[in-house]
Amino acid sequence: MSKKISLGVAATIAIIAMAVTFSLTMVVSMQMFNTTVSSVKNKERQYNKLSEIDRFVRSGEYFSIDEDTLNDRLAAGYMNGIGDKYAVYYTAKEYSEKQAVEKGTLTGIGVAVVNDSSSGYARVIRVYDNSPASEAGIQVGCFITAIDDEPTRNITSSARLTSKLLGEEGTTTNITYLTPDRQEQQLSLVHSNYRTPSISTAQLTAETCGYIRIDAFSTGTASEFKTAVDNLLQQGAACLVFDLRDNTGENLNAGLVAADYCVPSGEIAKEQDKDGNITVLRMSDENEINVPMVCLVNGSTAGSAELFANALRKMGGATIVGTKTAGKGVVLSDAQSFSDGSAAYITTGLLLDNEDQTWDGTGLTPDIDATLSVDEQNAYYDYTINTDPQISKAVNAAMSLTGQN
Structure with missing residues (x-):
């Protein structure tokens, strides 16, 4: 035989349920509030520090500031500071080049280069088919000694060397090139599209x-x-x-x-x-x-x-x-892309x-x-x-x- 619950007991159960629900909600809300406050405080510290540095620099800096470069360096610095050694930030140009490399289609003169430890020059390790470099007769094993009048000995990063040899279709890169018999040549190469097989x-x-x-x-x-x-x-x-x-x-x-x-x-x-x-x-x-x-x-x-x-x-x-x-x-x-075309990975x-x-x-x-x-x-x-x-x-x-x- 079923038993009926009295109105008083039902009301008591309802009040207990409401109290438990309220307590759980308060606990969750407090945790969310504490997390939010902590996040807000951390962000406020970041902004305040950057603001202090920015006021100091702009009040007395002799040289003009390139705002785009500054923003890119700030973003790169943030990624360097999060404790993730694989996290990386790419400027808009760098990210565009990375995407092209991933697709295997680049626009430039058509070579792969590395820093040569013995000479300090940019050593050509690959010449891609149907590229301006292959048509100009550039050969694997030879050297590029200058790019647009900048000596390659001054460019210590292979990535930067590669970047300087890329560019929009129809634009020109001027290089100083040592032939296989070490004769120096000046070449003006017009950028075009070429494939880079993996x-x-x-x-x-x-x-x-x-x-x-x-x-x-x-x-x-x-x-x-x-x-x-x-x-x-x-x-x-x-x-x-x-x-x-x-x-x-x-x-x-x-x-x-x-x-x-x-x-x-x-x-x-x-x-x-x-x-x-x-x-x-x-x-x-x-x-x-x-x-x-x-x-x-x-x-x-x-x-x-x-x-x-x-x-x-x-x-x-x-x-x-x-x-x-x-x-x-x-x-x-x-890749997390940003509004200016830059991107980051974590x-x-x-x-x-x-x-x-x-x-x-x-x-x-x-x-x-x-x-x-x-x-x-x-x-x-x-x-x-x-x-x-x-x-x-x-x-x-x-x-x-x-x-x-």
């Missing part, structure tokens, strides 16, 4: 070893990679060497897709967020490469290039040859492999060491596929796995 070399070496140089992981890498691998296997490659040296691995998804093509089914990599939650980034299908594989790495191999090498070793039995890698094992945010999680291990901060240790001597390091950009001592070690390792060496 795979610069794919060929057989030692008769049956397929060698693939992956310069970067970018938007077009997945299709380029599959084509290169398939072509070499069709040509009779009995093993494969993937050269990942100096590949900074900017595009995480490209590295995952390329690894998927090589390894058997399973979890390739995961992301762990700041609360410890783990998300699988990609599951590999059952398709895999059934020939021995070797990954050649160095201290500048980073990000998705490390992920690729690690996945091939743990899931596909690949051998890693070279020197310890950079140790960048994090997931970065998508770290959102830690990369984990299929065994929940991370290489962030430690790097990957090669199975076979291939450290270069000082003389070999100085000759790094002079080597060819047939003379490079690190490539030779990688090819020998791959061939030995086939029983041919």
Whole structure:
């Protein structure tokens, strides 16, 4: 038999429920209030400090202030100060160039350069097809000594060197160039569009070893990679060497897709967020490469290039040859673009492999060491596929796995 609740009891229950609800609401509200107040106070401190500095500078600064440069430096300083070593700010120009690099289509003179340690000049390490540089006869291994009258010895950043050789279509860059026989030339090159493939070399070496140089992981890498691998296997490659040296691995998804093509089914990599939650980034299908594989790495191999090498070793039995890698094992945010065209990235999680291990901060240790001597390091950009001592070690390792060496 059911019992009726008296009006007094019902009213008491209702009052208790209201009191509990009110208490919970007050607790949550107080937490939100405290967080908001703390945030407001921190922002007020930031603004007050910047305002003090700004008043001081503008009251007596002799030189004129470029407001755009100032704002960019403030933004870059903020990113440098948050304790995230991978966080980065790009000016509008830098971000536009980064997007072009990711798409593999740039506008400029058509070369890739690095700072040459022995001469101090900008050494040409790549000349892209159908570019102003290729049409002008610029060759790999030669030097650019000045860009628009600025000596390249004064430009210590490879990124800034590259930036100075890019520009809007139809504009001109004037360079001083040393020919292969070290004759100096003055060239005026009109910027045009050209493609920058992420795979610069794919060929057989030692008769049956397929060698693939992956310069970067970018938007077009997945299709380029599959084509290169398939072509070499069709040509009779009995093993494969993937050269990942100096590949900074900017595009995480490209590295995952390329690894998927090589390894058997399973979890390739995961992301762990700041609360410890783990998300699988990609599951590999059952398709895999059934020939021995070797990954050649160095201290500048980073990000998705490390992920690729690690996945091939743990899931596909690949051998890693070279020197310890950079140790960048994090997931970065998508680009946050701002109203002036600039953008920023922050770290959102830690990369984990299929065994929940991370290489962030430690790097990957090669199975076979291939450290270069000082003389070999100085000759790094002079080597060819047939003379490079690190490539030779990688090819020998791959061939030995086939029983041919």
